[in-house]
Amino acid sequence: MKVVLERNLDFKQFQNLIILTFCCVMVLLVMLNSLQLGSYVYGKVALFLFIILFFALLLTRKGLYIKNNNLYTAIFLFGLVLKGELLQTAEDDGLSVREGKLSTSYNYSNRRRGLNNWEPNLNYSVACFTINMIDEKGDFKKKIIRLTKPEKVKIAIDFIIENLSLKYN
Template sequence: MKKAVLEKSLDYMQFQNLIILTFCFVITLLAMLYSLDFGSYILIECFLFLFSLLFIAILFTKKGLIIIDENLYSGIFLFGKPIYKKLIPIIGFDCISIVKGKLSTNYAYSYKIDVFHKWEPDLNVSIKSFKICMIEENQKKIKKIITLTDSKKVKIAVDFIIENSTLKYVELY
């Protein structure tokens, strides 16, 4: 098994929201542990503890690529170990290319309620993205492999794919 761990799997706003949620769970757990009898709410305390551990683990996940027996997988890694993988069939594709664009996420929640929409701040977050895609030779069929936001990691991913598969790199446009 060959692997390339590339970058964190959460965007900035997801990461920020998960930190806030984890903080709330941990503070609630600590308050329950120090203020109540330990046995009275043991089920809730276990629930809070397990979900706090789960949220902390999700904060440390990264996305990347895996090659197992000449098959290409996109994967999620936790401390360098793959915890999830998805097969990307490369049969029928000849080359890979990079499509540049922007990832934009608008976290405005009141777009349907005009009264709230007028004073809600614009929470749009936009960053550069690089989508690595597989392409047929006649460019009629395109399939995404992975989307990254760091140009250095894109070069690592492209080199990893070229080195470990039959795909070659071509420049679009």
């Protein structure tokens, strides 16, 4: 049983990877149209493989799956598990959700103090929800998954409660 929840990359990573993929596609098209077919074959093949890899990274999603009554967090590509990580669960464990901010900042260096006034603020933050495993006392035990959409959090919690003996607090 598995549930695929949301995109594996945050917004800025997704945006930067789209730009990089577009640039690589343009360079490959220029190489294919302007050079002889036999020249720079290894460069063309390598660039084509990078483009395939970038598209695959753009399409990866994160989620949860259960195998042999064990909970795994996973990265999926077209519903296939690329990477899974086992989470040790016990019967007296519970679930909790913490709300916070997921922030990425691309700050410049502070070497040139006079230019800091003109530097743009590249900080991007979004609300996030972290599903945690807690023990019977309510103490933090382990992070399960971090999601950005509240409806996906509900789907993940329902999936875990239905398939395992964990309870939601």
